[in-house]
Amino acid sequence: MxxxxxxxxxxxxxxxxxxxxxxxxxxxxxxxxxxxxxxxxxxxxxxxxxxxxxxxxxxxxxxxxxxxxxxxxxxxxxxxxxxxxxxxxxxxxxxxxxxxxxDVNAAALGEAKLGAAIGLDSCLYITVGTGIGAGALVQGRLLQGLSHPEMGHTYVRRHPKDLFAGSCPYHKDCLEGLASGPSIEKRWGQSGRTLSERSEVWELEGYYIAQALMQYILILSPKKIILGGGVMKQKHVFPYIYQHLTELVNGYVELPELTNYIVSPQLGxxxxxxxxxxxxxxxxxxx
Incomplete structure (x- = not known):
C-alpha cells in the first residue's frame, strides 16, 4: 500500500x-x-x-x-x-x-499518467489559487534544474487600466501578485467566488494568465496545458484566456484547438x- x-x-x-x-x-x-x-x-x-x-x-x-x-x-x-x-x-x-x-509537479505527474494528458510525454499543470505555481513534464520526466520551476512568479505586462499594486510579498506585480486568489480579493474588495457575474474581473484574469501561458508555450512547447486551483473553477475565465492568447501569439506558432489544448484537470x-x-x-x- x-x-x-x-x-x-x-x-x-x-x-x-x-x-x-x-x-x-x-x-x-x-x-x-x-x-x-x-x-x-x-x-x-x-x-x-x-x-x-x-x-x-x-x-x-x-x-x-x-x-x-x-x-x-x-x-x-x-x-x-x-x-x-x-x-x-x-x-x-x-x-x-x-x-x-x-505539489504542482505532483499534480502534473498525476494528470500525465492518469488524467487529461494521459499518453503524452509532455504537459504543463498550473494551479491558480491562494498562490500560482506550475509543474511540467518534459520528455516524460518532471522538469528540474537548479531547483523546481517557479513559473507563478514570472512578470507579465500590467493592463493599462489596472492600478492594483500587486500582492506578492517578494515581487509585487508578478503573475501571482496580479492574478492569484488573494490578489483578486484585494483588488476588487470581494472574494472571487462572489464576483462570478462581473465580466471585467475575469477578462482581466484571462489577460494575465494568457500572457503567462504564451511565455510557457514559447519556452516549453507543452503538448497539453491543464489549469487547476480554486480560481480556475470559475469556468467563464477560459474563453478570455483563449481570446487573449490567440491575440498574443498572433499566428507566430501554430496552436492546437485551444478548447482541447488548455483544459481543466481531468482528475479534478x-x-x-x-x-x-x-x-x-x-x-x-x-x-
Missing part, C-alpha cells in the same frame, strides 16, 4: 492507495505548524502498513538530492515551515522510501494526491 501527502499552504490531504490512483482512504487536515500538522498526519498513516510515501509539497522546496537540505521546505512565506526538514521528519516516523516534489481536485501516490510508487521502484 502506498501513502500520499499533498501538503498545501491551507490544508494537507493524506491518502493511502495504489499506483493506479485508487484511493482507499483519505483525510484533510488544516495546515497549522509542523508539529501539530504532522502529528495528525502520523496518526492517520499509523493505521496502515505503507510501503512508501509520496509528498507533493508547497514551496519553495529543495529537490536536489545531492544538497544537504534536500527534502526541506525552504524560503516559504509560512514562517513556521521555513527551513523545515520535511522528508527527514516523515522518514523518522515511517522508515520507508519517500518521494518528494512540489485529486490531481495532486494522485500524483503523490505516483511519487511514492516511483520511490518504491527506485529503492
Amino acid at each position: 502506498l501513502g500520499a501527502i499533498e501538503a498545501g499552504g491551507t490544508k494537507f490531504v493524506c491518502a493511502v492507495g495504489d499506483e493506479k490512483g485508487m484511493i482507499v482512504e483519505r483525510i484533510q487536515i488544516p495546515t497549522i505548524g509542523p508539529n501539530e500538522t504532522l502529528q495528525e498526519v502520523s496518526t492517520f498513516f499509523q493505521k496502515f502498513k505503507v510501503d512508501a510515501i509520496g509528498i507533493g509539497s508547497f514551496g519553495p522546496i529543495d529537490v536536489n538530492k545531492k544538497s544537504p537540505t534536500y527534502g526541506y521546505i525552504t524560503s516559504t512565506p509560512k514562517t513556521a515551515w521555513r527551513d523545515f526538514p520535511f522528508t527527514k521528519t516523515i522518514k523518522e516516523i515511517f522508515p520507508v522510501p519517500i518521494g518528494f516534489n512540489t 481536485d485529486d490531481a495532486g494526491i494522485t500524483g503523490a501516490l505516483l511519487l511514492a510508487y516511483e520511490a518504491l521502484q527506485q529503492n
Whole structure:
C-alpha cells in the first residue's frame, strides 16, 4: 500500500492507495505548524502498513538530492515551515522510501499518467489559487534544474487600466501578485467566488494568465496545458484566456484547438494526491 501527502499552504490531504490512483482512504487536515500538522498526519498513516510515501509539497522546496537540505521546505512565506526538514521528519516516523516534489509537479505527474494528458510525454499543470505555481513534464520526466520551476512568479505586462499594486510579498506585480486568489480579493474588495457575474474581473484574469501561458508555450512547447486551483473553477475565465492568447501569439506558432489544448484537470481536485501516490510508487521502484 502506498501513502500520499499533498501538503498545501491551507490544508494537507493524506491518502493511502495504489499506483493506479485508487484511493482507499483519505483525510484533510488544516495546515497549522509542523508539529501539530504532522502529528495528525502520523496518526492517520499509523493505521496502515505503507510501503512508501509520496509528498507533493508547497514551496519553495529543495529537490536536489545531492544538497544537504534536500527534502526541506525552504524560503516559504509560512514562517513556521521555513527551513523545515520535511522528508527527514516523515522518514523518522515511517522508515520507508519517500518521494518528494512540489505539489504542482505532483499534480502534473498525476494528470500525465492518469488524467487529461494521459499518453503524452509532455504537459504543463498550473494551479491558480491562494498562490500560482506550475509543474511540467518534459520528455516524460518532471522538469528540474537548479531547483523546481517557479513559473507563478514570472512578470507579465500590467493592463493599462489596472492600478492594483500587486500582492506578492517578494515581487509585487508578478503573475501571482496580479492574478492569484488573494490578489483578486484585494483588488476588487470581494472574494472571487462572489464576483462570478462581473465580466471585467475575469477578462482581466484571462489577460494575465494568457500572457503567462504564451511565455510557457514559447519556452516549453507543452503538448497539453491543464489549469487547476480554486480560481480556475470559475469556468467563464477560459474563453478570455483563449481570446487573449490567440491575440498574443498572433499566428507566430501554430496552436492546437485551444478548447482541447488548455483544459481543466481531468482528475479534478485529486490531481495532486494522485500524483503523490505516483511519487511514492516511483520511490518504491527506485529503492
